[in-house]
Amino acid sequence: MIRRHLPRGFAVPAFRAKPLSMACAAAVSFACSATWAQEQPPQDTSGNAPATPAATAQKPKRNANPDAVSNLDAVVVTGIQGSIQNAIKAKQNSDNIIEAISAEDIGKLPDSSIAESLARLSGLATQRVDGRANQISIRGLSPDFAGTTLNGREQATIGENRGVDFDQYPSELISGAAVYKTPDASLIGQGLSGTVDLHTIRPLDLPKRAIAANLRGENNSHGSLNHGTGVGDTGHRASFSYIDQFFDHTLGLAVGFAQLDSPVQEKQYQAWWWNLNNGSEGAENHWGAPHTPGMPDNVLSQQGMQLRAKSENQLRNGLMTVLEWAPDDHYHSTLDLYYSTFDQKTYLNGAQWSSSSYDNVSYSNVGYVPALPYPIVTTGHIDGLQSVLQNEYTKEKDRLFSAGWNNQYDFGNGWAINADASYSSARKRLHDAYLFAGLPGQATSSTDFATPKHEGFPDFTPGVNFADPTAIFFTDPNDYGYNGREEFDKQKDTIKAFRLEVTHPVGWIFSDATLGVNYSDRRKTKEANVFFAWLNGNGSTIDTYVPGFAAPIDPSFLRGTTDLSYGGIPGIVNYDVLGALANQFYLTQRNGQADWSRNYTVREKVPVAYLKFNIDTTMGDIPLRGNVGVQAVRTDQSSVALQTNGDELVGRISDGTKYTKVLPSLNLVAEIADKQYLRFGLAKTMARGRIDDEKVATSAGVALVNDGPAAGQVLWSGSGGNPKLKPYIAVGADLSWEKYFGTASYVAAAVFNKNLLNYIYNQTTLDYDFSKYTNDNPTLTPTSTRGSFTRPENGTGGKMQGLELSGALELGLLTRALDGFGVQANFSLTNSTLPVSAVSTIPGSPSTLPGLSRKVANLALYYEKYGWSVRIAERYRSSFTGEAVALFDQLGYTKVLADRQTDFQLGYAFEHGAWNGLSVLLQVNNLTNSPMKTQQIAALPNSVKVARPLEYDKFGRTVMFGVNYKL
Numbered sequence: 001m002i003r004r005h006l007p008r009g010f011a012v013p014a015f016r017a018k019p020l021s022m023a024c025a026a027a028v029s030f031a032c033s034a035t036w037a038q039e040q041p042p043q044d045t046s047g048n049a050p051a052t053p054a055a056t057a058q059k060p061k062r063n064a065n066p067d068a069v070s071n072l073d074a075v076v077v078t079g080i081q082g083s084i085q086n087a088i089k090a091k092q093n094s095d096n097i098i099e100a101i102s103a104e105d106i107g108k109l110p111d112s113s114i115a116e117s118l119a120r121l122s123g124l125a126t127q128r129v130d131g132r133a134n135q136i137s138i139r140g141l142s143p144d145f146a147g148t149t150l151n152g153r154e155q156a157t158i159g160e161n162r163g164v165d166f167d168q169y170p171s172e173l174i175s176g177a178a179v180y181k182t183p184d185a186s187l188i189g190q191g192l193s194g195t196v197d198l199h200t201i202r203p204l205d206l207p208k209r210a211i212a213a214n215l216r217g218e219n220n221s222h223g224s225l226n227h228g229t230g231v232g233d234t235g236h237r238a239s240f241s242y243i244d245q246f247f248d249h250t251l252g253l254a255v256g257f258a259q260l261d262s263p264v265q266e267k268q269y270q271a272w273w274w275n276l277n278n279g280s281e282g283a284e285n286h287w288g289a290p291h292t293p294g295m296p297d298n299v300l301s302q303q304g305m306q307l308r309a310k311s312e313n314q315l316r317n318g319l320m321t322v323l324e325w326a327p328d329d330h331y332h333s334t335l336d337l338y339y340s341t342f343d344q345k346t347y348l349n350g351a352q353w354s355s356s357s358y359d360n361v362s363y364s365n366v367g368y369v370p371a372l373p374y375p376i377v378t379t380g381h382i383d384g385l386q387s388v389l390q391n392e393y394t395k396e397k398d399r400l401f402s403a404g405w406n407n408q409y410d411f412g413n414g415w416a417i418n419a420d421a422s423y424s425s426a427r428k429r430l431h432d433a434y435l436f437a438g439l440p441g442q443a444t445s446s447t448d449f450a451t452p453k454h455e456g457f458p459d460f461t462p463g464v465n466f467a468d469p470t471a472i473f474f475t476d477p478n479d480y481g482y483n484g485r486e487e488f489d490k491q492k493d494t495i496k497a498f499r500l501e502v503t504h505p506v507g508w509i510f511s512d513a514t515l516g517v518n519y520s521d522r523r524k525t526k527e528a529n530v531f532f533a534w535l536n537g538n539g540s541t542i543d544t545y546v547p548g549f550a551a552p553i554d555p556s557f558l559r560g561t562t563d564l565s566y567g568g569i570p571g572i573v574n575y576d577v578l579g580a581l582a583n584q585f586y587l588t589q590r591n592g593q594a595d596w597s598r599n600y601t602v603r604e605k606v607p608v609a610y611l612k613f614n615i616d617t618t619m620g621d622i623p624l625r626g627n628v629g630v631q632a633v634r635t636d637q638s639s640v641a642l643q644t645n646g647d648e649l650v651g652r653i654s655d656g657t658k659y660t661k662v663l664p665s666l667n668l669v670a671e672i673a674d675k676q677y678l679r680f681g682l683a684k685t686m687a688r689g690r691i692d693d694e695k696v697a698t699s700a701g702v703a704l705v706n707d708g709p710a711a712g713q714v715l716w717s718g719s720g721g722n723p724k725l726k727p728y729i730a731v732g733a734d735l736s737w738e739k740y741f742g743t744a745s746y747v748a749a750a751v752f753n754k755n756l757l758n759y760i761y762n763q764t765t766l767d768y769d770f771s772k773y774t775n776d777n778p779t780l781t782p783t784s785t786r787g788s789f790t791r792p793e794n795g796t797g798g799k800m801q802g803l804e805l806s807g808a809l810e811l812g813l814l815t816r817a818l819d820g821f822g823v824q825a826n827f828s829l830t831n832s833t834l835p836v837s838a839v840s841t842i843p844g845s846p847s848t849l850p851g852l853s854r855k856v857a858n859l860a861l862y863y864e865k866y867g868w869s870v871r872i873a874e875r876y877r878s879s880f881t882g883e884a885v886a887l888f889d890q891l892g893y894t895k896v897l898a899d900r901q902t903d904f905q906l907g908y909a910f911e912h913g914a915w916n917g918l919s920v921l922l923q924v925n926n927l928t929n930s931p932m933k934t935q936q937i938a939a940l941p942n943s944v945k946v947a948r949p950l951e952y953d954k955f956g957r958t959v960m961f962g963v964n965y966k967l
Helices: 019-032 066-075 079-093 103-108 114-118 577-584
Strands: 098-102 124-129 132-138 146-150 176-180 194-199 210-220 234-246 251-271 274-276 300-302 304-325 331-354 362-369 376-385 388-410 416-438 445-450 459-462 484-507 510-535 558-564 569-575 585-588 600-619 622-644 649-673 676-687 698-704 714-720 728-741 745-756 758-769 786-796 799-810 821-833 855-865 868-877 880-885 891-896 899-909 918-925 932-939 945-954 958-966
Touching: 079 098, 079 728, 079 745, 079 799, 079 821, 079 855, 098 114, 114 124, 114 132, 114 176, 124 868, 132 146, 132 194, 210 251, 274 932, 304 558, 331 558, 331 569, 388 569, 388 577, 416 510, 416 577, 569 577, 577 585, 649 698, 698 786, 728 758, 891 945
Parallel strands: 146 194, 300 376, 622 698, 714 786
Antiparallel strands: 098 176, 124 132, 176 194, 210 234, 210 958, 234 251, 251 304, 251 945, 274 300, 304 331, 331 388, 362 376, 376 445, 388 416, 416 484, 445 459, 484 510, 510 585, 510 600, 558 569, 600 622, 622 649, 649 676, 676 728, 698 714, 728 745, 745 799, 758 786, 799 821, 821 855, 855 868, 868 899, 880 891, 891 932, 899 918, 918 958, 932 945
């Protein structure tokens, strides 16, 4: 018969005789969303091998005794301690080293996506985007190194890299997730750091129909920062689930809908470059820069600033449908459908100015505070500022669709076959536009200022009312060379895959073996069209464009004001950017920022063959289980893209490569004492480079060399992507010790080492073949088809080591007076090194692995009794170098300082009487309104480097109150 195989690591909590019962219990809790727990879906523990993630649709034998179904209620485990107990059992019974969460944990925490809950697991961290968790880093490696699957199937992504944006997946529609820190041979789409496998519900796991609804109101403490845009400070979350079974429990249907309508109100401040202007150590002495009047000698001062308010409305709709059919004990079929839309409208308005020695400004009443290596200017008055008001509007539409059809047949003699077909697509449309405004005729302004010595918001008191629409004009205040910019992006990512595997019994130390093949075809296409805006009546060439040309803002486009009072500026004008752009400006296409290179197609055709043996034996008196196997991965990657000479489109070019990698893996689990386990994992893993690194898009051309050994020659040069890029390869070893006690208590310690056999970094090749490129300069004939080219290349790798500690304790074990109280905690310490040759040339790129926080910790205190549940949880990650999208949507790096976020939850569930099934919930996300802080390293004129604040952003606290009701 076919037995229900859920993903590895999801264990039956102490009820080994009733795997179906525990599956139903988990599903019921998910559907009702009435208790706060981490209950894990079950895993077969009879000694047979668990199925691959793609085979998660397998169904247990249909129970012929209807009365047996009623016994399910006896083992339903709800509440916080029950959830911890089930999570512990998941770790205990897994053959791999994993972390796990389930719908109860996700649905009852103040999380807008599953990323918030994943970030609470040991060794995992997240980077906040718009104040919320978005992408996940596993063991200090950036999101690019993590694999993500849905029901065992690789997912297409909205971004240009492989990291999944988890805010695309509503938490209400995901029934569970397993994070594999050690892989096995049957895990497809695995990452270098680990693999996150998301799961949706299986309707035949429930004993009967289930209907659930939940509604939560939301409020942001920042209020509305951009008045007149329609983006306020209130929103809501709503979800509805319907699960039923038909035809004597052989046909199951699950339908779930979830909507998020949420505001983002973000206060942003950015301190531009820091420098020594005057004196023996300053720019005037070392660089020959102009003297800055009024600035004391040899003091460190801020060279400009940007103060912006962001108001964004996020509207996400998600729909999940599962159709499950098990007509007999042999055949089982499951159809999974998932679709989500994510629409965002963003208004980002602010003021900025440059105040360096090159900007003809003067200072007075300057005050500074002692600091090393130089005093820091914190107060004063500035004259001669050319203030720039930039108003920006962005509209993004994302569409995500996944479909999978799984069919399994059990022959009844230990042999089984599984076939799985899937399709995943992600579409993104982006429209972005911004305009400049300021004082007419490039007039200057003044301001008093008080800026913090360390991080924090400033206090500026400008001498001009920037909110007065009669004083502010459309113009080019700081001589940027244009009046605005508009961009239209389209992106599509698709993955088509098919998987076939056979499982059969073996013998000796092995319970069974699985032989399988998987084929996937991925295609990602991006198109970026950029236009520059010029005021009507002005020119767009060097001869005709007048930087100081100005025009008043049409009153019909005025909306109100943007509130910058948190930085001292009462407000600035707010207007309809698209309306003004269409009526007061004209557009031309100019791609001086190499925007053409962002138009490309990358395709990857990947056949995989794998063989895995499941181990079930003893070593003396010690039970030993696990798996050993190997994957053979063949990759055929290619790219078609545009060639430019920097400003103009020259032609098209294509290239690619093929390679094969063999990836062995081993997982062993020894029960060295009662409820005490020693685990060992050894595996070779791979992760392909960023997809946008694999593009063939380039900027290349020929030029006459005027000096040096090659003087007089006409040579090629250029830069771009690398379609011949090979993947990251690493060999990792893991050792873990775990001890379980009580009903929901444990301690665990793990160490790991990962050697990166190679790493990807930017490198200049002096002998690159340009024979496929088009020479657009008819007056110059290249001396050779060879030349210099800068692109991502494979180089020598580094290594990383880590320590992970985790545990949970029921405080009632210490004294009965603390019954109902408990604590969960985890801590990880990770170190990494890269060779100097592997450090990227991207500005600000790290010398350690990007995304690596050396320390990550989580602490949660809870109480649960008499229907009440209270939890306060804090997560912490130390500073790290993260990826950021810089000007013109290009990749850059910045150092993100330590982040600490605290969340609170209070709930009450009515367990009896007429209100039975109703629960109420109060949640506060980002309880302390903790900021996101970044730092810059400024190289001073005398070559001394100082670390100074760069960004300081606050997102406000989010308060949610809602009700859940189940039938």
